[in-house]
Amino acid sequence: FICTHHDVTVFDANGTEIKGTACLAADGKFSPIRHKLALPTREWSYDQIAFVFNVHHTKPHHNFAYEAFLPKGPFASLPTVDPNVSSIIWTVPTKEALPLKEMDDASFCTILNDTFNILGTLTPTTSRWTYPLSGLLVSKPYKERILLLGDAAHAMHPVAGQGLNVGIGDVIALGDLMQRYRKLGLDMGGVTLFREFSKQRRFDVLAMTFTTDHLVRLFSNHSITLNFMRDQGLKIVDRSPLLKRFFTQKAMGKA
Numbered sequence: 001f002i003c004t005h006h007d008v009t010v011f012d013a014n015g016t017e018i019k020g021t022a023c024l025a026a027d028g029k030f031s032p033i034r035h036k037l038a039l040p041t042r043e044w045s046y047d048q049i050a051f052v053f054n055v056h057h058t059k060p061h062h063n064f065a066y067e068a069f070l071p072k073g074p075f076a077s078l079p080t081v082d083p084n085v086s087s088i089i090w091t092v093p094t095k096e097a098l099p100l101k102e103m104d105d106a107s108f109c110t111i112l113n114d115t116f117n118i119l120g121t122l123t124p125t126t127s128r129w130t131y132p133l134s135g136l137l138v139s140k141p142y143k144e145r146i147l148l149l150g151d152a153a154h155a156m157h158p159v160a161g162q163g164l165n166v167g168i169g170d171v172i173a174l175g176d177l178m179q180r181y182r183k184l185g186l187d188m189g190g191v192t193l194f195r196e197f198s199k200q201r202r203f204d205v206l207a208m209t210f211t212t213d214h215l216v217r218l219f220s221n222h223s224i225t226l227n228f229m230r231d232q233g234l235k236i237v238d239r240s241p242l243l244k245r246f247f248t249q250k251a252m253g254k255a
């Protein structure tokens with residue numbers, strides 16, 4: 001890409017050029033554009049691997065998602081349109097991932113059913129995809145006429161299922177801001193808008209990154225005192241409709 005004072009030109013893989021007032025880079029966690037811009041980025045590893053696959057289960061899911069916070073990492077089932085099929089995200093420590101990945105189907109199925117039994121007997125219906133889990137944060141996600149959005153600017157652990165939601169929050173905030181700038185006849189692709197956007201999004205992004213990071217550490221901790229406090233905290237939330245409502249609204253991006 002080439003940036004001038006007024007516009008930015010991007011070249012695709014075939015050399016076709018696209019010119020505009022701004023380049024919005026939502027090219028994911030491994031964002032080639034972020035690397036090209038050399039923006040200072042904080043990255044950290046959770047030393048965990050997520051296995052992702054679909055399962056058939058003998059009991060219907062009734063459109064419920066489940067998450068079990070196991071000592072080695074969270075295990076989540078997300079309902080699909082088929083009442084007896086869910087997507088599984090099973091997090092394990094990196095050192096245990098390779099044997100699990102290379103295990104034959106029958107042994108894998110046995111361990112899977114020993115790990116999670118809420119939905120009856122589970123049978124994997126797809127192959128196992130693996131994702132090394134890590135986080136990243138770009139404190140100033142813009143340069144000249146290029147702005148990073150979504151995972152390109154902030155990637156978090158999937159424990160709370162919030163990565164995509166935070167990215168959608170970026171898009172909504174940017175759309176509102178661009179409309180306001182357009183009405184006022186201001187530059188819709190410049191550093192002034194990008195700076196205001198980053199300021200607006202900073203709290204939500206930091207709060208969610210901090211929350212997911214601490215959830216992972218809290219649930220993988222082996223301290224008896226901490227585990228006792230965590231369990232008491234969960235019981236309090238479970239018994240309080242007000243707190244429950246607050247957390248569900250927050251998770252849906254409404255609070």
Ligand SMILES: Cc1cc2nc3c(=O)[nH]c(=O)nc-3n(C[C@H](O)[C@H](O)[C@H](O)COP(=O)(O)OP(=O)(O)OC[C@H]3O[C@@H](n4cnc5c(N)ncnc54)[C@H](O)[C@@H]3O)c2cc1C
Nearest residue numbers: 026027028029050131150151152158161162163164165167
């Ligand atoms: C195991 C796992 C489970 C998750 N579960 C949840 C969940 O339940 N809820 C939730 O909200 N979030 C969840 N997330 C997070 C969510 O997947 C991400 O936050 C979200 O996909 C980020 O969207 P994005 O558009 O920013 O990036 P991506 O989804 O990574 O999309 C980036 C796109 O850019 C494309 N691209 C990259 N480079 C180029 C290029 N040079 N030219 C053209 N295209 C390019 C890529 O092909 C890709 O399609 C999960 C993540 C993982 C790993």
